[in-house]
Amino acid sequence: MLRDITLGQYYQTESVLHRLDPRVKLMGTLVFLISLFLFQNFTGYIVATLFLVSMIALSRVPVSFMFKGLKAVIILLMITVLINLFATPGETVVSFWKLTITKEGIYTALFMMFRLIYLIIGSSIMTLTTTPGNLTDGMEKALSPLSHIRVPVHEIAMMMSIALSFIPILLDETDKIMKAQMARGADFESGNIFRRVKNMVPLLVPLFISAFRRANDLALAMEARCYRGGSGRTKMKPLKYHLRDLAGYVILAVYLAAIIVVPRVVDKIFVQ
């Protein structure tokens, strides 16, 4: 059940996007997310959709796998759509009881829905095509100028990568302890909310103990290998830009320009 969450998961395959430098992908995701808020009309969506669809195609990740990630946020999506549908003032389309649906409401709701879906898919393309290690490497490198103003960039990146690598380990551990306690008659499924919380104690105590034990072991292992933070530390595979990364930046710049210019130009033509 915990395994069904695909948000933030990596999908192993071979594609241009997988090989792209993580910094390009980080930048690309950022640009795409911002670009979604730069337009207000239908034409903008066409440009964004074109971009997104071609990225999905390039990533070679099955589309069904990508949409699975949306399941986790479906409730959030529905709430947003409903609020926008009913709470936008404007020209009434239908009205019943105390609720009115307006023409503007329908538009905003639809736009909002697509915007959210695009946000989620756009960012999951990055995580699906980048290993957690690669991602934190990219972040560390991209943010490294900040270390001049005493931001502990390396430490933050290290914390992130440790946290990420612990997620599957702790999930496994949870599964094991849960089963072991169920073998002793523990019940995690029935009862009211207070009972259930109380029943979690036999799961949570061993889980915390094991997390601390693992953390302690890891800290020792790092110290034993003379880890002392980021200063002067080199990498086995330092990030280097290739030609394809340059191409990536160019495509991004073109996309950004397009999403700013195209909707405005189209608007002007229609107004005339």
Add this chain to the structure above:
Amino acid sequence: MSLIVNHVSYYYNRNTAMQSKAVDDVSFVVQDGEFIGLIGQTGSGKSTLVQHLNGLIKTQEGQICFNGEDITDSDFDLRAFRSRVGLVFQYPEHQLFEEDVFSDVCFGPRNLGLTKSEVELRAYEALKQVGIADESFYQSPFDLSGGEKRRVAIAGVLAMKPEVLILDEPTAGLDPRGRDEILSLIRKLHDQNNIPIILVSHSMDDVAEYAVSLLVMHDGKLVYDDSPRNVFAEHRTELEEMGLSVPEVNKIMHLLREKGIPAPADAITIKEGVEACLEILR
């Protein structure tokens, strides 16, 4: 008591691209009072198989019958059933959570809905059985030694008075002394309680010493189901191909035979090996 496993198969990630078979068409019978050894390499499906036996993993294919009742039936009460087949997991000390040893052992029987006095009686009996001294009862379980922790965890399962006891690699990660303590405890439990025991292990010496019947798993399949003596004597080369081996004593016997000394090929325990050597020297 009878436990029948009938053509059980299990897939990980079933019906996805990453589907892999963990247990492949396994059938065997556990009889009253039997001591069964289950061996196989890491990843051969041993742990997955034993989790089926008390319903922690739902059977995907095949049936498991306990005393004539099909536990794979949808209306079978699995929660009540789990206490009847005691399963001690690998590294069972990782499941300890209470403030003191005694309360932790009480957890199992308390979940059965017994009265307080009955719960405490069972916990006391179980702790005595695994040889924990009275003065340790109210210590934190985390202050005990590795071997003691494991015995407390085993007591936690014993206190539920299971009708079958399954132990998944009970000696993993212990020093030789802790290992011997656990193994002699398991033998004592078998002799005293007269319940069938399934010992999952990858130590050939342990199963040769204790098991009456031996199951060998490889790649999810049950390849041999025979007495340890027959398995080790007849399938030596096959076992080695699977990445398993025969007991050390048996290896010595074979080395002696290669040198032309008439050692018995079917000696598998240390006792048998010693007797055979004395016989040769005489």
